[in-house]
Amino acid sequence: MANAEVGKYLNDNFVATYQKVGTFTINGGQKQGGNVASYFCTPEGRVLHSIAGPVKADAMLREARWVVETEKMAVLEGGKNDLRLRAFWRKAHGERLQQEHQVDVTKLSRSQRRLHLNKEGKVHLLLATAPLARLEQVYKLVFERILNEKVSTAPVVQVGG
Amino acid sequence: MPSTTSPPPLPPSFLTPRRGSPPGWSGEPSRLNWPAIFASVSLSFVLVASVLAWIATHPHKAVRSLQTTSVALVERPAEPEVLSLPRTPVFSVTPAYYHSPRQDEMTCNIPLGETDSPPLAPPTCPLHKQDVEQPDLRHARPAELPLARQPIGETYGTEVMFLNSREAAADKARDEHKLLFVMHISGNFEASCFT
Numbered sequence: 020m021a022n023a024e025v026g027k028y029l030n031d032n033f034v035a036t037y038q039k040v041g042t043f044t045i046n047g048g049q050k051q052g053g054n055v056a057s058y059f060c061t062p063e064g065r066v067l068h069s070i071a072g073p074v075k076a077d078a079m080l081r082e083a084r085w086v087v088e089t090e091k092m093a094v095l096e097g098g099k100n101d102l103r104l105r106a107f108w109r110k111a112h113g114e115r116l117q118q119e120h121q122v123d124v125t126k127l128s129r130s131q132r133r134l135h136l137n138k139e140g141k142v143h144l145l146l147a148t149a150p151l152a153r154l155e156q157v158y159k160l161v162f163e164r165i166l167n168e169k170v171s172t173a174p175v176v177q178v179g180g
Numbered sequence: 181m182p183s184t185t186s187p188p189p190l191p192p193s194f195l196t197p198r199r200g201s202p203p204g205w206s207g208e209p210s211r212l213n214w215p216a217i218f219a220s221v222s223l224s225f226v227l228v229a230s231v232l233a234w235i236a237t238h239p240h241k242a243v244r245s246l247q248t249t250s251v252a253l254v255e256r257p258a259e260p261e262v263l264s265l266p267r268t269p270v271f272s273v274t275p276a277y278y279h280s281p282r283q284d285e286m287t288c289n290i291p292l293g294e295t296d297s298p299p300l301a302p303p304t305c306p307l308h309k310q311d312v313e314q315p316d317l318r319h320a321r322p323a324e325l326p327l328a329r330q331p332i333g334e335t336y337g338t339e340v341m342f343l344n345s346r347e348a349a350a351d352k353a354r355d356e357h358k359l360l361f362v363m364h365i366s367g368n369f370e371a372s373c374f375t
């Protein structure tokens with residue numbers, strides 16, 4: 020986020036906001052726990068893509084560009100048809116899951132669903148299964164099942180000096 | 181057995197007249213006290229004669245007619261009897277009525293029709309924020325909002341401008357045809373040591 024190119028691209032194509040969903044502990048000046056999840060959404064709050072955890076600037080910029088360009092293609096192909104848009108985004112995440120993690124989401128059996136995917140792979144799998152889900156429907160899964168954090172309204176706890 | 185008996189003969193005292201019996205008495209015994217009767221009659225005549233003599237000597241005092249109480253109640257006038265003043269008063273009386281100035285002021289200044297109150301003078305003290313008339317901004321788009329009502333954004337040490345409200349960010353994204361970027365974090369994004 021501190022990268023100027025990333026900042027410019029995000030400011031040009033997105034309106035950013037933030038929300039506290041978890042907490043962490045500061046023990047003796049050391050941070051314990053806590054994480055971050057970024058979501059690229061439509062203005063209505065439907066998730067197009069997500070980044071689970073902190074990433075470097077180039078990764079952030081790459082994912083942001085992918086979302087913007089894919090959204091343009093989705094509008095071109097699907098228009099305002101919700102089913103077509105869902106199908107398009109399902110296919111888009113499925114293709115990335117296939118290319119980057121060698122998992123074909125269309126041929127997954129029940130036994131094959133127990134895959135050892137990294138966080139990016141889990142995000143693609145989630146959004147290929149539930150494309151254009153609302154943010155309220157997926158944020159707990161991302162934060163608790165992918166990032167292994169606990170959704171909490173508690174404030175930051177400071178222990179010791 | 182039936183028997184025909186004759187009544188017994190009267191005693192001789194019933195047959196001889198008593199002393200003091202009125203004349204023409206046929207000999208039956210009298211039960212009236214005639215001397216007392218004559219005395220009362222003569223006394224009545226004397227009383228009547230004295231009343232007539234008093235009336236003759238006092239001609240202006242007519243004797244009121246005797247009326248029963250019920251008749252007097254019916255014929256009594258509803259209004260109380262007003263004392264009649266002498267026809268030639270000793271001094272002339274002019275009734276004076278006191279009108280208070282406050283009453284005169286009120287009665288003279290009552291408007292006949294409803295009129296608007298005069299405009300208030302401009303306030304000399306500053307009004308509260310809620311008292312000042314505010315433009316209706318409910319349907320205003322973010323671009324039309326005044327600068328003070330624009331969604332407040334901050335970079336928080338990054339190159340990205342973050343709005344502190346998701347609703348405001350969604351409205352702005354919809355208005356500017358952009359996408360929405362939401363960051364879910366642990367801790368307080370405002371305090372760099374807590375993120």
